[in-house]
Amino acid sequence: MEExxxxxxxxxxxxxxxxxxxxxxxxxxxSVHDAAFAExxxxxxxxxxxxxxxxxxxxxxxxxxxxxxxxxESLCRVADWELARKQDEIDQxxxxxxxxxxxxxxxKDIDADKMQKATMARRxxxxxxxxxxxxxxxxxxxxxVPSPQWxxxxxxxxxxxxxxEALWDAILxxxxxxxxxxxxxxxxxxxxxLAEHCRLLNSYQFDYLHFTNGLGTDLKVHLVKDHIWAxxxxxxxxxxxxxxxxxxxxCFCMPDRDHVDGTVYASKPLSLSGKxxxxxxxxxxxxxxxxxxxxxEKEALANMLSTDEGSKHLGEVALISYDSPISNMNIxxxxxxxxxxxxxxxxxxxxxxxxxxxxxxxxxxxxxxxGGNSSVNHVDFMFGTQDMDVTGVTxxxxxxxxxxxxxxxx
Amino acid sequence: MEExxxxxxxxxxxxxxxxxxxxxxxxxxxSVHDAAFAExxxxxxxxxxxxxxxxxxxxxxxxxxxxxxxxxESLCRVADWELARKQDEIDQxxxxxxxxxxxxxxxKDIDADKMQKATMARRxxxxxxxxxxxxxxxxxxxxxVPSPQWxxxxxxxxxxxxxxEALWDAILxxxxxxxxxxxxxxxxxxxxxLAEHCRLLNSYQFDYLHFTNGLGTDLKVHLVKDHIWAxxxxxxxxxxxxxxxxxxxxCFCMPDRDHVDGTVYASKPLSLSGKxxxxxxxxxxxxxxxxxxxxxEKEALANMLSTDEGSKHLGEVALISYDSPISNMNIxxxxxxxxxxxxxxxxxxxxxxxxxxxxxxxxxxxxxxxGGNSSVNHVDFMFGTQDMDVTGVTxxxxxxxxxxxxxxxx
Numbered sequence: 001m002e003e004x005x006x007x008x009x010x011x012x013x014x015x016x017x018x019x020x021x022x023x024x025x026x027x028x029x030x031s032v033h034d035a036a037f038a039e040x041x042x043x044x045x046x047x048x049x050x051x052x053x054x055x056x057x058x059x060x061x062x063x064x065x066x067x068x069x070x071x072x073e074s075l076c077r078v079a080d081w082e083l084a085r086k087q088d089e090i091d092q093x094x095x096x097x098x099x100x101x102x103x104x105x106x107x108k109d110i111d112a113d114k115m116q117k118a119t120m121a122r123r124x125x126x127x128x129x130x131x132x133x134x135x136x137x138x139x140x141x142x143x144x145v146p147s148p149q150w151x152x153x154x155x156x157x158x159x160x161x162x163x164x165e166a167l168w169d170a171i172l173x174x175x176x177x178x179x180x181x182x183x184x185x186x187x188x189x190x191x192x193x194l195a196e197h198c199r200l201l202n203s204y205q206f207d208y209l210h211f212t213n214g215l216g217t218d219l220k221v222h223l224v225k226d227h228i229w230a231x232x233x234x235x236x237x238x239x240x241x242x243x244x245x246x247x248x249x250x251c252f253c254m255p256d257r258d259h260v261d262g263t264v265y266a267s268k269p270l271s272l273s274g275k276x277x278x279x280x281x282x283x284x285x286x287x288x289x290x291x292x293x294x295x296x297e298k299e300a301l302a303n304m305l306s307t308d309e310g311s312k313h314l315g316e317v318a319l320i321s322y323d324s325p326i327s328n329m330n331i332x333x334x335x336x337x338x339x340x341x342x343x344x345x346x347x348x349x350x351x352x353x354x355x356x357x358x359x360x361x362x363x364x365x366x367x368x369x370x371g372g373n374s375s376v377n378h379v380d381f382m383f384g385t386q387d388m389d390v391t392g393v394t395x396x397x398x399x400x401x402x403x404x405x406x407x408x409x410x
Numbered sequence: 411m412e413e414x415x416x417x418x419x420x421x422x423x424x425x426x427x428x429x430x431x432x433x434x435x436x437x438x439x440x441s442v443h444d445a446a447f448a449e450x451x452x453x454x455x456x457x458x459x460x461x462x463x464x465x466x467x468x469x470x471x472x473x474x475x476x477x478x479x480x481x482x483e484s485l486c487r488v489a490d491w492e493l494a495r496k497q498d499e500i501d502q503x504x505x506x507x508x509x510x511x512x513x514x515x516x517x518k519d520i521d522a523d524k525m526q527k528a529t530m531a532r533r534x535x536x537x538x539x540x541x542x543x544x545x546x547x548x549x550x551x552x553x554x555v556p557s558p559q560w561x562x563x564x565x566x567x568x569x570x571x572x573x574x575e576a577l578w579d580a581i582l583x584x585x586x587x588x589x590x591x592x593x594x595x596x597x598x599x600x601x602x603x604l605a606e607h608c609r610l611l612n613s614y615q616f617d618y619l620h621f622t623n624g625l626g627t628d629l630k631v632h633l634v635k636d637h638i639w640a641x642x643x644x645x646x647x648x649x650x651x652x653x654x655x656x657x658x659x660x661c662f663c664m665p666d667r668d669h670v671d672g673t674v675y676a677s678k679p680l681s682l683s684g685k686x687x688x689x690x691x692x693x694x695x696x697x698x699x700x701x702x703x704x705x706x707e708k709e710a711l712a713n714m715l716s717t718d719e720g721s722k723h724l725g726e727v728a729l730i731s732y733d734s735p736i737s738n739m740n741i742x743x744x745x746x747x748x749x750x751x752x753x754x755x756x757x758x759x760x761x762x763x764x765x766x767x768x769x770x771x772x773x774x775x776x777x778x779x780x781g782g783n784s785s786v787n788h789v790d791f792m793f794g795t796q797d798m799d800v801t802g803v804t805x806x807x808x809x810x811x812x813x814x815x816x817x818x819x820x
Binding site: 055 | 442452453457461462463465467478481490492494
């Protein structure tokens with residue numbers, strides 16, 4: 001992909017995504033193999049007035065070696081300085097940009113239990129700092145760039161170079177960038193449209209949503225009282241608007257963690273700790289997963305579910321028309337950032353307090369008391385289909401068609 | 411360069427350089443642009459039994475942006491977690507591998523004073539931790555890999571690809587690697603030869619060395635009493651042998667910080683904080699630089715000298731035959747690791763306590779009391795020439811020719 005258009009993307013990520021403010025610290029997380037894009041982002045951030053740009057580099061090849069060779073004790077060790085670093089970033093009111101280029105299945109040969117224990121140990125230690133982004137106290141944004149190996153997974157019939165170019169095309173299209181337009185203006189328009197959709201859903205204050213389709217999904221998801229449908233950008237308490245996900249097509253809300261019943265069938269694979277889980281399903285009773293299955297990598301699912309109690313309950317429900325821009329590309333990205341925007345999805349694990357009136361100002365216990373969910377995990381999975389029907393049921397028993405045959409009709 | 415030979419080099423760096431021990435933490439410092447080589451090093455370290463490999467990535471392009479855009483205050487800030495991280499490494503008895511691919515002159519457009527203040531602030535904060543490597547308490551090693559831009563500086567008439575290949579050839583030759591040999595065995599032989607040279611120099615216990623050549627150098631460098639000439643590998647207090655520099659051809663010793671007199675002319679440029687200082691000289695009186703000059707980048711020199719009092723005194727004197735393997739390649743590397751091994755050199759700034767009997771067990775004050783030098787800097791510069799004469803003078807006035815016409819004759 002030509003440099004000029006990639007720079008345009010970097011500027012979009014920094015300005016419309018993280019929306020770094022004058023003098024602010026921007027922390028970028030990136031793979032060493034995406035150094036060129038990370039450098040563009042750093043430059044655009046400084047040009048936009050960032051006070052400092054710090055890059056936290058990672059390298060999955062080295063991480064893979066660590067999982068191969070290190071003891072469980074060594075893998076689970078989280079040093080105090082790592083927590084101090086996070087606290088230092090928060091004290092400085094940092095914003096975050098995550099550059100994702102994860103290769104699906106990269107860790108598939110690693111013992112799932114060993115990985116899960118290491119991930120859990122880290123997440124537990126990091127949990128006190130999670131609210132900073134989960135509650136939108138500081139801005140954060142996730143964008144993706146195509147690693148060659150990821151591109152080959154998405155386009156297995158192409159050469160490495162062609163595959164990477166094709167994935168660049170798909171990514172840039174999904175984030176509304178082309179050679180001639182002003183993508184920041186496009187995003188302002190897009191954010192307004194999503195906000196209008198949310199306003200409409202909020203006006204009903206549904207008791208629950210009823211999902212049914214031909215795969216066998218029959219699921220009732222109750223929403224917490226005083227829920228807020230959100231979509232597109234978010235706003236920090238100090239009034240800075242930002243886009244946590246680029247792309248995003250969803251309107252999402254907070255399920256009542258103890259009032260979800262029925263069975264849901266996933267409609268797309270799930271990339272989980274480097275494994276690809278396929279054809280899986282969950283049965284919920286009183287909000288809790290009581291049964292589940294998967295044709296491939298069931299163990300990865302089992303490990304995730306056993307992380308903590310919150311991992312067995314929902315934290316998010318999101319609506320996306322089957323006829324959405326990303327869905328219409330008809331590409332399986334093997335990456336949640338894209339695939340979740342091609343289909344209605346649910347998330348097991350932590351809820352977003354912004355989906356509850358006054359949520360961001362509540363303690364974790366208060367959010368839980370309102371029916372929100374807490375976990376070190378937040379795992380999105382897709383279940384939307386072309387024949388999905390969604391009906392909203394109000395407290396006075398009124399049934400409102402939200403989706404018919406996969407698309408918004410409300 | 412073919413992968414097999416680069417892996418051979420990675421193994422040499424990890425096993426003969428840092429000599430990582432079973433269960434030990436290895437901390438690798440590397441540019442994100444050298445990820446492939448760093449990954450090989452990590453793999454070889456784990457195969458050799460390392461308990462953990464941590465990589466501290468850097469990216470000069472991002473550092474350059476920081477110098478361009480950040481305030482002096484921001485550049486000088488060293489966070490407490492950075493010190494805690496270093497202490498954590500030391501507590502774990504880590505060893506270090508530094509992978510160098512610095513592009514000479516990369517920061518030449520940056521304000522020298524701004525850079526110097528930032529470097530000084532960082533070094534001052536890091537000084538308490540410096541002894542861990544300077545005193546060889548833990549193993550450490552520096553190796554180099556050719557960045558394309560560095561290679562083009564060394565071979566300006568070649569294409570980027572040819573230049574990088576030529577620099578690979580020169581580096582691998584300098585560290586005694588070829589397609590068929592066992593470089594680890596070569597290094598054992600080489601280390602034994604350097605040790606024999608040092609043994610001979612130590613047996614004289616010279617009062618001072620007298621350097622003269624046609625460039626105008628006429629310098630008397632007194633050595634501290636009970637000095638130790640060292641060269642090749644070093645040994646930690648716990649008995650682990652390692653090679654701090656790869657390549658290395660030098661025998662080096664500790665000058666008496668207050669007894670250096672005369673003038674010395676540099677014979678090669680000096681790459682300093684990303685600037686290339688050319689044709690420079692120093693005049694010493696009672697060990698202190700009292701006058702100096704440079705045809706290019708004198709300001710960078712001035713900034714370095716003004717860092718602290720110790721930067722104006724010598725901390726190291728090193729002898730290398732003009733007819734040495736690296737010298738014979740007749741390549742100007744613009745990198746101290748190589749150029750210092752092509753020529754006799756001196757260093758302004760911190761001394762190495764290992765060059766003093768009992769030095770590694772002394773406090774900094776005790777080393778100073780013995781005539782050693784202390785500084786946040788340690789800046790090597792080359793002054794050896796084809797016509798260099800070096801005469802050793804003993805305390806009873808005996809004059810021993812050490813070098814005649816550039817080469818060892820002792």
